[in-house]
Amino acid sequence: MDFSLPPEITDIAQRIRALVETKLIPLEADPASYDEHQNIAKPLLARLRAEAKAEGLWALQMPKERGGGGLPMTGLAACYEEMNRSIFGPVVFHAAAPDDGNMRVLNMVGTEAQKARWLQPIIDGEVQSSFAMTEPDGAGSDPSMTYTKAERKGNDRWVISGRKHFITGAGEAKHFILMARTSGDNRTGLTAFLFHADQPGWRITRRIPIMGPEEHGGHCELEFDGLEVTDDNVLMGVGDGLRMTQIRLGPARLTHCMRWTGMGRRALEIAAAHIEQRRSFGTTLAEKESVQQMIGQAAMELDIGRLLTMRAAWLLDQGSLARKEISMAKIVAADALQKAVDTSLQLLGARGYSKDTPLEWMYRYARQARLVDGASEVHRMVLANFLRRLGKDFYQWGSYGG
Structure with missing residues (x-):
């Protein structure tokens, strides 16, 4: 068994370490580095993200042709570890949840049109994203307990109603992946929908106070009462929601x-x-x-x-x-x-x-x-x-x- 990393991965990890030690860790002791929710202040984050991009250390999980680093999972294991030696690290290098997981699944299963509209702006750091699955009375560790429902309207769209809670980043997210029930079947009854924060038919009812420091956008409770999503914004296919969550x-x-x-x-x-x-x-x-x-x-x-x-x-x-x-x-x-x-x-x-x-x-x-x-x-x-x-x-x- 060989646990050594390829030289190119080692080089990237070492460059991340250098930036973390010289730029990020010193900022942790300065109260001005934090926003009101104990995360890195947005103006400071923008400056540090520009440095990460200039160093070629941006979105390492994404393909190179989309502006990322194209690293395998083993390479990410080494690099993500180095990033989070600073509490500011993951978000600076665009490796923080939920954007990290959302970018990955959109890149894996999205159509080319969906990648252009929904994925690329996240990769570029222009918008935040959120994954809306957990519910106050149902889905958490068991997605099959989803009660939020999507019902057909006409030939090309769905109308969604229900509630979600503890949705990370929702307060500042623009692009959402939303899980909703489209039939009563536990295996094929869930569907993933893409929607934009500016669409009508949904709202944030509260930002839930938590024990620890918060990601940008917090952990929110959402209510849906008529959000409409067209068929071209279904991720994978109707009934593929459970499979998408596993991916x-x-x-x-x-x-x-x-x-x-x-x-x-x-x-x-x-x-x-x-x-x-x-x-x-x-x-x-x-x-x-x-x-x-x-x-x-x-x-x-x-x-x-x-x-x-x-x-x-x-x-x-x-x-x-x-x-x-x-x-x-x-x-x-x-x-x-x-x-x-x-x-x-x-x-x-x-x-x-x-x-x-x-x-x-x-x-x-x-x-x-x-x-x-x-x-x-x-x-x-x-x-x-x-x-x-x-x-x-x-x-x-x-x-x-x-």
């Missing part, structure tokens, strides 16, 4: 893991620097066995998450769906992130709990990792079902084709 959500979950390993690394870097200089009872903290146990355990768990993430990325590059491998990575990387941040905060004591470092920001952010894109309990259920179905083949090396 989108698997890789999207894995890119979360890629980013989380970077944040976990940064948290441990902050802790490592602190324990080398902080003295207590005659020695530095780094010389104390209990401290070594704490930071060593956190580093090990983080590296396990990195390995699972890279394995799943490799399988995706081979054409596998990597469903069980992505579920494993999602569980472990989420736990490892929280372990790394909690350990670092504990070792810094009151300083870690204060806003003098980004650790308290990371701590609040990290708690969502075990919830977003499928709670850890759901992914453990997925793994149990794979074990029941595959038996001994659950543990085979390489791809099993699922």
